[in-house]
Amino acid sequence: MHVIYGGTFDPIHNGHLRLAIELKERLGVDEISLVPCHMPPHREDPGATSGQRLRLLAMAVEGEPGLVVDDRELQREGASYTADTLRQLRAQLGDREPLVMVVGTDAFAGFDRWREWEQIPQLAHVVVVRRPGPLPDPRGAPAKLLRERRVGGAEALHEAPYGYFLELDPPLLDISATGIRERIRSGRSPRYLMPDPVWREICRLGLYGACPDGNF
Structure with a gap:
């Protein structure tokens, strides 16, 4: 089973990494592929370039064999649409390999506004992770899709190539990329919220308002 966990990772932090583990x-797989978004279609431009975010992500997972980085969205021009990524992966994996994408409840609340959203269950399973923020409207299309296709455990995802939805409520670290960016801009340290090599590189590059070559 192939599992992708996408996001802007602006910047990558320990909350992302802990969730990936x-x-x-919980899904019983050997690897999770973290897929950084090139140009997010549903939010403001990231605070770092796609190449910088990719470098930070690669540094964050170095030495962790269960986490790998997939840069395919950075290889495409224009906005990064999930359906395009899943279609590309499906062509590589074939028709029988289970493919899983991970989405938070906050993003899933607007699932029916994603481009080609109705095609996504024909390409992959969807794991919906409980996160702070808005929940899907019980009367809306995302909630209806979840009710119709929900399964009770990860075992079902291994038994079919696509089409199922699984809800997970794992323990989450109370860390946000937005909060980290604000902390850095205000001159406060984000140490221990992210891997030390990532913070050192942010300082070196002067990202998010960090003082270049400042004290680590």
Whole structure:
């Protein structure tokens, strides 16, 4: 089973990494692929370039064999649409390999506004992770899709190539990329919210308002 966990990772932090490990264990897979978004279609431009975010992500997962980086969205021009990524992966994996994408409840609340959203269950399973923020409207299309296709456990995802929805409520670290960016801009340290090599590189590059070559 191939599992992708996408996001802007602006910047990558320990909350992202801990969730990826939780997903690996709960879904019973050897690897989780972290897929950084090139140009997010549903939010403001990231605070770092796609190349910078990719470098930080690669530094964050170095030495962790269960987490790998997939840069395919950075290889495409224009906005990064999930359906395009899943279609590309499906062509590589074939028709029988289970493919899983991970989405938070906050993003899933607007699932029916994604481009080609109705095609996504024909390409992959969807794991919906409970996160702070808005929940899907019980009367809306995302909630209806979840009710119709929900399964009770990860075992079902291994038994079919696509089409199922699984809800997970893992323990989450209370860390946000937005909060980290604000902390850095205000001159406060984000140390221990992210891997030390990532913070050192942010300082070196002067990202998010960090003082270049400042004290680590």
